[in-house]
Amino acid sequence: MRLAFTGAVALLLTSTAVSAQTVTVSTYGIAQDGFKKHLYAPFEAACGCKVVVEVGNSGERVAKLDARKANPEVDVIALTDFDALDASNKGLTETLDPKKLTNYSKLYEFARDPLGGNKGVGYTYYSTSIAYRSDKVKIESWADLAKPELKGRVALPNITTSQGPLTLFMVDKAVGGKTPDLAAGIDFVAKMKGDVTTFYERGSQLPQLLQQEEIxxxxxxxxxxxxxxxxxxxxxxxxxxxxxxxxxxxxxLVKGSKNADLAYKFIDFWLSTEVQTKLAQDLVDSPVNAEVKLDDAVAENLTYGSDTAKSLALIPPAQLLEQRKAWVDGWNAKIAR
Structure with missing residues (x-):
């Protein structure tokens, strides 16, 4: 028996033409149990179709998309905003038609067209800051990462991670940087690099480092x-x-998708109030659907609400793409050496 849904979910067609189809999704490997429970399985039950999932980091998956562009195997791809812009610039993805997304108007304004030109639609966002031992140090500025109390007790993300450029961006801002190559921020980190416990590659390392009081x-x-x-x-x-x-x-939407209609339905389903709420309640993703209401205990663990979104200093995707090589070169020259 098919599951009953409300809102946009109820609009899913269950014709034999759709039920014979498969939608292939390229996404990150994180929290796949939650996505299976609240996204993949309910979508399959509602449409009578099959969801196939490919996981990996952004670089690997964009490279696969490029290699298969003559005969794409993926229909929908989930990427960071700057990697998504890169994929679009390479001609690997299609322009979206917002009229085919019934939940589009429910999204926060910043999530509707984050890349410009309807190259993609936001499905989650997050804040980046500093978690710190409040009994050991007080953090009021990004420049406080170099405080004496943190000497040999701080972890920073490597420049190759998604958090690396964001860290440099904010440190540069804190020390009065004026140039797009973030030279001031790079110099700041270079001066303190001997006091950094680790330039981590995976955020999953951090709880253990904190628990063991290494940081x-x-x-x-x-x-x-x-x-x-x-x-x-x-x-x-x-x-x-x-x-x-x-x-x-x-x-x-991947360029040349063989199941574009079903892909649109899958994207719309992901953006629905029901799915975004369930993913948020299980702490899988922070919602971009403005209709999602969370209690304080759940919201505390997520990036939640329009006020929070407006307060974030986000790097424009085009700027990150344009400057990323200069940032990596500067990092390698002064920090990684």
């Missing part, structure tokens, strides 16, 4: 905050005077 502070995305809170230690989330940074993930 007292770390830069991370809000999506990792729930795991930090579970440690039951005096750890706070910083609200630096320069603000918090963050990022957005977007959904795109």
């Amino acid at each position: 007292y502070a770390a830069v991370l995305g809000r999506f990792g905050w729930a795991g930090i809170k579970k440690l039951g230690m005096p750890i706070a989330w910083a609200t630096p005077k320069e603000g918090q940074s963050g990022g957005m993930n977007v959904l795109q």
